[in-house]
Amino acid sequence: MALIQVTDIARTYQQGSHEVHALRGVDLQIGPGEFVALMGPSGSGKTTLLNLIGGLDSPTAGKVEIEGTDISALSGNALSDLRRDRVGFVFQAYNLVPVLSAVENAEMVLVLRGDDPQVRRDMAMKTLHEVGLSGKENRRPAELSGGEQQRVAVARAITGEPALVLADEPTANLDSTTGSELIALMRRLNQDKNITFVFATHDPKVMEAADRVVRLVDGQIVSDERR
């Protein structure tokens, strides 16, 4: 069974008096453990597709299934549970909670899940160690570099042991070296933990690391290349 099954989805936005067709009839199937890059120019629909897969947005037509569940049929609370338990998110601007330390940010998903405080703290510490942030657990985001903040964001995304991590331009705000290190980290997590990673990116380094590159232009998939 595919981890992600996208069937003929369309997403149209109303912008003033005219409609913007962000996605038009997209079909996509992604299996467990894949490392997929969605590429394409700005406005091609990469982020929209990522949002629809993550249950952050609803399609105008078609359906998205995660592990066989049609997520467009889920209630708001059930979607929140799905995002909390099965999906991790990494954003371009890190988007950490500024008032929480690195370890508190990393354990946030487990807090929302209601896990035991000691268990969640141990898991968050272990994850921070895995992303190379040992010794910086108690620092607030403002006390960390961009690369370190993005590592905390990755730690937050994987601490809950999701099946899928969706990353929207995760290297866009990082310098080349830091970006490469982050990609290597995520690739390692993908291989070690069999977590599926789906990127929306312009970054050629992500493309080089990916084992599948899906290209979008004007809301449609124009190529789907496996390596």
Added chain:
Amino acid sequence: MLLKMASRNLLRNRRRTLITMGAIALGMALMDVTICLQHGAYQDTIRKGVGALAGHVVVQAEGYEATGERDRMVEQSSEIVAKLQAIDPEGLVVRRTFLGGLLTSPSNSAPVAVSAVEPANSQLVGAMDEYLIDGEWVSGERDIVIGEKLRDNLDVEIGKKVVFMTQAGDEMTSRLFRVKGIFKTGAADQDGFIVLFSLKAAQAVLGRPDAATQVTLHLNSPDDWPEAVDQARASIDGSDTEVLSWKEALPDIDAFIKADRAIGQGMISILGIIVAMGVFNTFLMSVLERTREFGVLLSIGMKPRQLARLVLLEGAVLGAISILIGTALGAALTWPMAEYGLDFSESMGEGMSSGGVVMSTVFYSSYNWPRMIVFGIGGFFLTLIAAIWPAWKVSTMEPVPAMRQQQ
């Protein structure tokens, strides 16, 4: 963790939080100061009113309260004294007679209102004796105490003779007194109109040897007055007498306190609403500034109701701390006013009269903890209410549009 986040979120913009907390705390402190000042004034009014004009339980002749006819008196007052004393053996039973008449000196005459008292007992419940400026309190049956203004009008001094004239039944009657003491309350209507002599003298003037206008019980524990009134009504069962509580005997004072308290509460409510509007504005700004962050929290699986709870928790933390500080500040500001009083004598004169009660123009606060606690809890909930709309607003956010907002 949510509580931790809420507390830390409040510290993000320290200046704004401090200003908001300051507004709530100051509002709360002002409320408490007002409450305690009012409480002190009411206690003083009740104490003096009950002491000088009534008691916690008042027994009068049937119809006296309604008609005010001075002829309506309790004839067998000694029996009533015994019955009231049985209700509270540690309490004080006082008899009084109120009369109207004319007081004449060798050089002038003036209409007067007499309060005829049992000298020793009346002193114990708080009478005019505390305003004596010259001479002594009533002790003998020929002693009379008058106000300073009346002394000047009649042109008399301590030891001089005056004649009191009044109507007893269909007859005019008079009695000779010697001025024993002069009082000064500062209230012109009291100092120029009220005179005091002994109950026995009044009984002699009227020719009614055991009569009194009222027999009053002053309880050892004033708060027990409702039970005492019930007991008195059960034990004093006569068609010629009526038993009143102090509130019924002093309706003007009770009405004044109720009206003043209502005005005070109205002012306090307006103050509360103004502070709540400030808190609401602060919360709304604070929430709208963090729209993007809320979008991220929603995207990682936080439920809308958890977000709303976070904002409400911020309101609760802000409210609880501010109210505690405000209450402590209010209590601290009240202390000197409870200890040394608030002196308005320069603008209001040395004394004033309200409903026949002489009140000092130096107001003493009195801690009213039950009311302070109730208003503290009310203030806390008002802060929470101010956070409800921002919390609801947050709970309706969608993750994608929220994350598109610029921080």
